[in-house]
Amino acid sequence: MKNLINTTTDQIIRDLGIIDHAGDYAGRFQSEAFDLLNQLIDMSEFVENEWSDIMYKDIDHVYAVFAEDALTCSNANAMYVQIEESDCPEAFKSIRFNLNN
Numbered sequence: 001m002k003n004l005i006n007t008t009t010d011q012i013i014r015d016l017g018i019i020d021h022a023g024d025y026a027g028r029f030q031s032e033a034f035d036l037l038n039q040l041i042d043m044s045e046f047v048e049n050e051w052s053d054i055m056y057k058d059i060d061h062v063y064a065v066f067a068e069d070a071l072t073c074s075n076a077n078a079m080y081v082q083i084e085e086s087d088c089p090e091a092f093k094s095i096r097f098n099l100n101n
Helices: 009-016 030-040 089-100
Strands: 005-008 051-058 061-067 077-082
Touching: 005 009, 009 061, 009 077, 030 051, 030 061, 030 077, 051 089, 061 089
Parallel strands: none
Antiparallel strands: 005 077, 051 061, 061 077
């Protein structure tokens, strides 16, 4: 994993561009993303409207993402970290499937 980036939901799209969820549905890798981020920062349990997921731009740009509200909302606290295949092999397998189909 690379460095944790603290940001907002507005800024995350500017930082990463268009990203998609790694799974076959949004939230498929919610617990995996939360666990990866929890290794870097002590996070409490989920509360209403918070979410996390593994998301990607392409196979070389895969992120564990957390936000206190939807990415479409304005200025909610968010964070992300770029991950490697060894961090969540199943997510990378799913991304490769998505990219090839």
